[in-house]
Amino acid sequence: MSxxxxxxxxxxxxxxxxxxxxxxxxxxxxxxxxMGEDVAAYGGAxxxxxxxxxxxxxxxxxxxxxxxxxxxxxxxxxxLTGLRPIAELMYVDFFGMSMDQIANQLAKVxxxxxxxxxxxxxxxxxxxxxxxxxxQHSQSLETWIMHTPGLYxxxxxxxxxxxxxxxxxxxxxxxxxxxxxxxxYNTSGVLDKNNPxxxxxxxxxxxxxxxxxxxxxxxxxxxAEKAAEELAKQKIDVEVVDLRTLNPLDRETIIESVKKTxxxxxxxxxxxxxxxxxxxxxxxxxxxxxxxxxxxxxxxxEDTPAxxxxxLEENYIPTIEKIVEYSKKLCK
Amino acid sequence: MTQSNTLxxxxxxxxxxxxxxxxxxxxxxxxxxxxxxxLHLSIGEELGPTCLGAAMxxxxxxxxxxxxxxxxxxxxxxxxxxxxxxxxxKDGYCKGKGGSMHIADMKLGHLGANAIxxxxxxxxxxxxxxxxxxxxxKVSVAFxxxxxxxxxxxxxxxxxASLWKLPVVFCCINNQYGMGTKIDNAAGLKDxxxxxxxxxxxxxxxxxxxxxxxxxxxxxxxxxxxxxEPGFIEVECxxxxxxxxxxxxxxxxxxxxxxxxxxxxxxxxxxQMLKNKIMxxxxxxxxxxxxxxxMDEAMDFAINSPLNNQxxxxxDVYDESEPLPISxxxxxxKILS
Ligand SMILES: Cc1ncc(C[n+]2csc(CCOP(=O)(O)OP(=O)(O)O)c2C)c(N)n1
Ligand SMILES: [Mg+2]
Numbered sequence: 288m289s290x291x292x293x294x295x296x297x298x299x300x301x302x303x304x305x306x307x308x309x310x311x312x313x314x315x316x317x318x319x320x321x322m323g324e325d326v327a328a329y330g331g332a333x334x335x336x337x338x339x340x341x342x343x344x345x346x347x348x349x350x351x352x353x354x355x356x357x358x359x360x361x362x363x364x365x366x367l368t369g370l371r372p373i374a375e376l377m378y379v380d381f382f383g384m385s386m387d388q389i390a391n392q393l394a395k396v397x398x399x400x401x402x403x404x405x406x407x408x409x410x411x412x413x414x415x416x417x418x419x420x421x422x423q424h425s426q427s428l429e430t431w432i433m434h435t436p437g438l439y440x441x442x443x444x445x446x447x448x449x450x451x452x453x454x455x456x457x458x459x460x461x462x463x464x465x466x467x468x469x470x471x472y473n474t475s476g477v478l479d480k481n482n483p484x485x486x487x488x489x490x491x492x493x494x495x496x497x498x499x500x501x502x503x504x505x506x507x508x509x510x511a512e513k514a515a516e517e518l519a520k521q522k523i524d525v526e527v528v529d530l531r532t533l534n535p536l537d538r539e540t541i542i543e544s545v546k547k548t549x550x551x552x553x554x555x556x557x558x559x560x561x562x563x564x565x566x567x568x569x570x571x572x573x574x575x576x577x578x579x580x581x582x583x584x585x586x587x588x589e590d591t592p593a594x595x596x597x598x599l600e601e602n603y604i605p606t607i608e609k610i611v612e613y614s615k616k617l618c619k
Numbered sequence: 620m621t622q623s624n625t626l627x628x629x630x631x632x633x634x635x636x637x638x639x640x641x642x643x644x645x646x647x648x649x650x651x652x653x654x655x656x657x658l659h660l661s662i663g664e665e666l667g668p669t670c671l672g673a674a675m676x677x678x679x680x681x682x683x684x685x686x687x688x689x690x691x692x693x694x695x696x697x698x699x700x701x702x703x704x705x706x707x708x709k710d711g712y713c714k715g716k717g718g719s720m721h722i723a724d725m726k727l728g729h730l731g732a733n734a735i736x737x738x739x740x741x742x743x744x745x746x747x748x749x750x751x752x753x754x755x756x757k758v759s760v761a762f763x764x765x766x767x768x769x770x771x772x773x774x775x776x777x778x779x780a781s782l783w784k785l786p787v788v789f790c791c792i793n794n795q796y797g798m799g800t801k802i803d804n805a806a807g808l809k810d811x812x813x814x815x816x817x818x819x820x821x822x823x824x825x826x827x828x829x830x831x832x833x834x835x836x837x838x839x840x841x842x843x844x845x846x847x848e849p850g851f852i853e854v855e856c857x858x859x860x861x862x863x864x865x866x867x868x869x870x871x872x873x874x875x876x877x878x879x880x881x882x883x884x885x886x887x888x889x890x891q892m893l894k895n896k897i898m899x900x901x902x903x904x905x906x907x908x909x910x911x912x913x914m915d916e917a918m919d920f921a922i923n924s925p926l927n928n929q930x931x932x933x934x935d936v937y938d939e940s941e942p943l944p945i946s947x948x949x950x951x952x953k954i955l956s
Contacts, residue, residue, distance in 0.1 A: 381735070384770070559947050589946060595707050597655070598707075613955065
C-alpha cells in the first residue's frame, strides 16, 4: 500500500481507499475485526484486505471457511457482544446462502428485542457484471437489502466516498451492507481524508445541469457522466446525481434536482422490475408530478439472469450510447 | 487384452483426455478466446472423476462444482461443445450463456455445474428421490470440493439421503485448498469420512494414486447406493496450478507445488502400464497423439463457432411456450414514443 499516513492522495484506487479505510478504522478502534473467505492470507478476492494480516495479525484478520450463513450470523453475534466486525462476502450473489442471517436476524435483532441491543457491523460484498462471471456471480442485489428495514446500505462510486462511507459506517451503530462493484476496484481518484465531502445519507451532485436529471449509484454513475459529456456536445445539460447510500436515501436531493430539470432518467445495473429505480421513480412521481415534462424513465439491466457470453453481457446492462439516445428523446 | 488388461488403459485414456482438455482451455484463454477468466482447471485432480465416472452406469446422473470439466469428460461430455461453452459461443452446451462454471447436458445425466460452493449438492437428493419414486435404477452423484465440506447445505442433504435411503453418493474432491485457504484453516475436523459416517453413510477415503483399486472401491460404494444405501467418497489430490486462470498461488510455496506435482495420477498410471507390460511406450504415445488431435479440434471448433444473436439474452428465462421477457428498450421506447 502506498504511504498509509498521508492525509491527501492525488490518485488512489477504489481498492486502496477501502484498504485505507479499514486500516485507519482498525487503528482507532481495537474492537474492529475483519472476517471472510480469503481475507487474510490471500488479501481478499479483490485485494481490499491485502497486507492487513501482516499489520494486524490473525487475531483481527480472520480467514473463514466457506460458510456464508455462519459468516454473517457469527459476525452479528460478535457485534451483539462487544466487537465491531467487518464481514466480507466475496460476491453479493452469496446473499443467497446468508439471507436468513441478513434479513431475519441482523436486520431485525434490534427491533424484535425492543431496542435492547445494537448490531454494529459492516457486511461488505462485491457485485455487478463485466467479467463474464455468469448468472450466479454478476447480480446487482441492492434491492433485496433496500427492501429490508433495519439495514443501512452504502453503494459508493468514488474512492473518496468508499473511504469515508466505510469510515462512517464503522462509527454508527446500525448494521450496514456495503456493496462494491467489481469493475470499480481498479478505478482511481482523489482521496482527501480531511474532506468527507458527505454526510451518511447525502447524495452528491457529480455534475450540475438544467435539462435532465440522471439519478444513479455505483458504477452506473460513470456511465451517466460519460453520457452527460456526450450530451453536452449536443447542447443538453445533464445533472448527474450519485445517491451513494440507498438507506438512508437522500430524497430531498432527488426531488430538488428533478423539480429543477423537470426530466428524469433513473439508471441502475439491477433488473428492471421492482428494483431500486422503481422506488426512486415513485418518489419522483409523488413529489414532482406537476413539474415533470416527460415520464420518468428507468434504464436498467434486463429482466433476465446475466449471460456469460461477452457479446450478450455487454448489452444486458445499460450502454452509454442508449443513455444518450433516451436522454435526447426525453429532452426533445 | 483381457478385461483387467483394458481397465487401466481405459482409465489412463480418460485421465489424459481430461488433462489435455484443460491444457487446451488454458491455451484458449491465452488466445483471448475464453468468456472471462473464471476458468477452474482440474489438472492434477483427474483420478477421482475418472474412477467414479467409470464406476457409474449410463443412466446415472450427477452435479458438479465449478471445477467440473474433468468430471463431465469422464461421463462422456463432448469436448467440442464444452470448449465452445467455455468460449461463450453459440454451439456450446448451454448456448454460451453458462460458460465454464455452468456446463450441463441433461441427455448425459449432467444436471449442472454450479458456481455456488455447495449449490449443486441437494439436487442429487432430489434426483435420488425421483429415481426411487420412478423406479429408474439411477444413482445420482454430487461432486464438490473440500470447500463445500464447510457448507451447511451438505449436511442437510446427507441427512435426507440417509433418512430416506436414497440412491445417492456425495463425492468430495479434496484438493487441499479452497481458493487461497488451506484445508487446515478451514476444517475443524479433517477426517471427512467421520462426518459422513455420523449420518449413517457408507464411506470411502481414496488417498493414493492406484486408480484401479480406487475404481473397484468406488464401484462398491456406488453399487451399494444403487441398493439404497447412500455413500460418501473423499478423493485426496492436489490442484497443480492456480485456483482460476489468473491466480498465481502466492499463498503456497514453490517447494510444496513441486513436491505435490510429483503425485501425478497420469504418470503413475502410465508407469504402471509399462511396468506390468500392459502397454509399451509406443502404444502410449499413440494414445496421447490421438487425444492431442481430438482436443486441438475441440479448440478450433470453439474458436470458429459463431457468436450468439442478441435475442438470446431473452430466451430460456421461461418455458418456450411462454412470451419472452419484454426488453428494457421496448419498454422505454413505448413510453417515449
Ligand atoms: C457459496 C460460495 N462461496 C464462495 C465462492 C467463491 N469461491 C469460488 S471457488 C472457491 C473455493 C472453493 O474451494 P473448493 O470447494 O475446495 O473447490 P476447489 O476450487 O478447490 O476445486 C470459492 C471460495 C463461491 N463460488 N460460492
Ligand atoms: Mg478445494
